[in-house]
Amino acid sequence: MYAYDEIDRAIVSERVDEFRDQVRRRLSGELTEDEFKSLRLMNGVYLQLHAYMFRVAIPYGTLSSAQLRKLAHVARTYDRGYGHFTTRQNIQFNWIALKDLPDALADLAEVGIHAMQTSGNCTRNVTADQWAGVVPGEIEDARVWAEILRQHTALHPEFSFLPRKFKFAITASDHDRAAIKIHDVGLRLRKNDAGETGFEVLVGGGLGRSPFIGKTIKPFVRGRDILSYVEAILRVYNQYGRRDNIYKARIKILVHELGIDKFAAEVEEEWKQIAEGPLTLDDEMIEDIRARFIYPDYAKLSDSPEELTKAKADPAFAMWLDNSAAPHKQPGYAIVTLSLKPVGGPPGDATAEQMDAIADLADKYSFGEIRVGHEQNLALPHVAKRDLPALWAALDKIGVATPNINHVSDIIACPGLDYCSLANARSIPIAQELSRRFADPATGRLIGRLHINISGCINACGHHHVGHIGILGVEKNDQEVYQITIGGRADEEAKLGELIGPAVPYDQVADVIEDIVEAYLALRERPEELFVDTVKRLGVEPFKERVYATR
Amino acid sequence: MTSPLQKKIKIHGPSVVTANRTSDGVVIWRTADHGWSTDLDDAAIVRDGETARALLTEATADDVGAVGPYIAPVTIADNGTVLPGNLREQIRNTGVTIELPAQV
Ligand code: SF4
Numbered sequence: 001m002y003a004y005d006e007i008d009r010a011i012v013s014e015r016v017d018e019f020r021d022q023v024r025r026r027l028s029g030e031l032t033e034d035e036f037k038s039l040r041l042m043n044g045v046y047l048q049l050h051a052y053m054f055r056v057a058i059p060y061g062t063l064s065s066a067q068l069r070k071l072a073h074v075a076r077t078y079d080r081g082y083g084h085f086t087t088r089q090n091i092q093f094n095w096i097a098l099k100d101l102p103d104a105l106a107d108l109a110e111v112g113i114h115a116m117q118t119s120g121n122c123t124r125n126v127t128a129d130q131w132a133g134v135v136p137g138e139i140e141d142a143r144v145w146a147e148i149l150r151q152h153t154a155l156h157p158e159f160s161f162l163p164r165k166f167k168f169a170i171t172a173s174d175h176d177r178a179a180i181k182i183h184d185v186g187l188r189l190r191k192n193d194a195g196e197t198g199f200e201v202l203v204g205g206g207l208g209r210s211p212f213i214g215k216t217i218k219p220f221v222r223g224r225d226i227l228s229y230v231e232a233i234l235r236v237y238n239q240y241g242r243r244d245n246i247y248k249a250r251i252k253i254l255v256h257e258l259g260i261d262k263f264a265a266e267v268e269e270e271w272k273q274i275a276e277g278p279l280t281l282d283d284e285m286i287e288d289i290r291a292r293f294i295y296p297d298y299a300k301l302s303d304s305p306e307e308l309t310k311a312k313a314d315p316a317f318a319m320w321l322d323n324s325a326a327p328h329k330q331p332g333y334a335i336v337t338l339s340l341k342p343v344g345g346p347p348g349d350a351t352a353e354q355m356d357a358i359a360d361l362a363d364k365y366s367f368g369e370i371r372v373g374h375e376q377n378l379a380l381p382h383v384a385k386r387d388l389p390a391l392w393a394a395l396d397k398i399g400v401a402t403p404n405i406n407h408v409s410d411i412i413a414c415p416g417l418d419y420c421s422l423a424n425a426r427s428i429p430i431a432q433e434l435s436r437r438f439a440d441p442a443t444g445r446l447i448g449r450l451h452i453n454i455s456g457c458i459n460a461c462g463h464h465h466v467g468h469i470g471i472l473g474v475e476k477n478d479q480e481v482y483q484i485t486i487g488g489r490a491d492e493e494a495k496l497g498e499l500i501g502p503a504v505p506y507d508q509v510a511d512v513i514e515d516i517v518e519a520y521l522a523l524r525e526r527p528e529e530l531f532v533d534t535v536k537r538l539g540v541e542p543f544k545e546r547v548y549a550t551r
Numbered sequence: 552m553t554s555p556l557q558k559k560i561k562i563h564g565p566s567v568v569t570a571n572r573t574s575d576g577v578v579i580w581r582t583a584d585h586g587w588s589t590d591l592d593d594a595a596i597v598r599d600g601e602t603a604r605a606l607l608t609e610a611t612a613d614d615v616g617a618v619g620p621y622i623a624p625v626t627i628a629d630n631g632t633v634l635p636g637n638l639r640e641q642i643r644n645t646g647v648t649i650e651l652p653a654q655v
Binding site: 026027028029032033047048049050051052080081082097098099345346349350351352417418419423426428429432478479480 | 571573574575576577578614615618619637638639642643646647648649651652653
């Protein structure tokens with residue numbers, strides 16, 4: 001966990017007072033909606049179809065049990081008893097009243113959380129690998145750098161009015177769980193030949209109307225230079241980014257139009273002016289941030305405790321263990337993913353009761369820490385392996401032990417037309433139906449890793465372009481229809497999926513996905529060949545044939 | 552940017568003016584007696600561009616009470632019940648089409 005200092009606390013609490021006053025003035029009519037809108041957005045407050053939506057930042061997906069309990073409290077006190085974890089490692093409350101928002105913000109401030117950087121044309125909440133700091137083989141804890149970036153960019157005047165929003169994602173592992181290639185700037189920690197820590201910097205990734213995979217702008221930037229380097233990127237973007245056309249305003253368009261080489265040259269030029277300046281990080285600064293990440297006092301434990309060996313005799317436990325527990329860098333411990341994708345449930349939602357129970361379990365089994373992944377699941381990052389059977393029983397009781405992590409029913413879905421005012425079509429009911437069709441965990445295992453991503457409009461909050469199967473809701477003659485792509489991926493080999501053919505109506509989507517999965521099972525060379533690899537080998541044609549031959 | 556009120560307003564059939572209530576975001580409809588209601592049945596129905604503009608103009612003037620008024624289509628059932636004209640408006644009227652997690 002990261003321990004906030006007095007400065008952080010003062011900023012957060014000043015923000016609450018400021019927003020309370022702004023809400024008061026809006027409700028009394030002193031501020032018009034036009035004047036108020038940008039102020040509320042700066043505090044994560046959107047207006048959706050039925051109500052205001054409140055988006056709270058969870059920097060780099062790390063929460064303490066006290067913070068999760070407070071989120072539960074907000075859900076229960078001011079909302080309808082649940083929250084929705086998003087693909088940006090944020091949480092959203094869907095039913096909150098404007099008049100209650102200052103109180104909700106004040107309550108959250110007590111535990112150091114807020115809604116800054118969750119909206120507006122600023123640098124947004126920095127996202128990171130949800131397993132940072134605990135996964136074996138990472139270069140170092142990516143969150144240290146995410147926090148450095150957060151401190152530098154939060155409320156940075158030069159980066160609070162950019163042409164458009166700007167998102168950083170960061171990872172320190174070979175396997176990319178943070179989807180860095182679909183962010184405005186993606187950072188991958190590396191070591192150079194001299195053993196120095198630094199970053200491969202990618203730029204210009206993003207989904208939405210014009211999707212692009214990020215390109216490497218510089219293969220290695222030393223850690224000490226990272227702030228000045230990203231500042232140079234942001235300055236070039238701030239100067240040349242299109243402010244005249246919202247659809248062309250993201251950095252990906254600028255990179256695409258200039259070409260990566262020209263863009264890189266511009267950044268290099270800018271960087272020359274500021275490298276070795278005040279933004280250079282010295283070891284002391286980095287260590288100061290690093291020192292404020294508090295790591296658990298791990299015990300020396302057996303890596304194959306008897307409790308675990310015995311419990312594996314229960315096939316249900318064994319299946320969950322195999323699916324949801326991952327290796328930890330500390331022997332005797334595991335990282336446990338909690339599925340927020342129950343059969344028939346809305347992806348990423350957790351009730352206040354579940355959040356409270358998870359906070360208690362985190363205290364009991366995970367040193368009080370919880371992680372949020374962009375796949376819309378939670379994780380307990382430090383669980384002693386001997387405690388896994390007891391933890392599983394407790395998780396199962398509260399409905400977050402579905403053994404479907406990375407399986408076909410672990411669907412990423414945006415809120416879609418049930419909530420979102422920008423939506424063309426519903427996402428959640430499609431996800432629910434698919435999770436029912438693929439409810440049997442044995443089927444999920446048979447199919448293997450398969451990511452389905454659903455977005456209710458081209459804004460792509462559900463990352464449909466990079467789903468192994470992507471589903472995009474569009475509207476045609478007042479009807480919901482869905483375009484289906486296959487072969488996308490969001491990891492280190494990130495790729496945009498390819499459209500398989502004409503859009504299909506709402507009530508046919510689940511059948512079509514079943515057809516695609518059946519085609520894959522028939523076409524794969526061996527059980528280990530993943531869905532995306534079969535698509536890569538054969539292209540979309542055989543899948544297209546299967547889907548459209550009879551339709 | 553041109554305000555919607557300065558553009559020519561075309562409607563294709565019966566319409567209403569709807570918005571979200573400022574204090575809590577709840578869906579509201581403009582009524583014939585210059586107020587707002589949370590019940591679609593109370594909405595003032597307009598059938599031509601000019602009346603629609605007039606209703607939208609007075610609704611927009613109430614910036615304290617409502618956010619983002621716009622014209623939305625409706626259909627009128629044989630028994631006179633007012634029904635939302637498309638899925639989006641139907642969801643705004645009757646709520647999400649799924650069971651809320653806390654109720655499961
Ligand atoms: S993808 Fe579209 S429908 Fe879904 S949450 Fe984003 S803006 Fe809304």
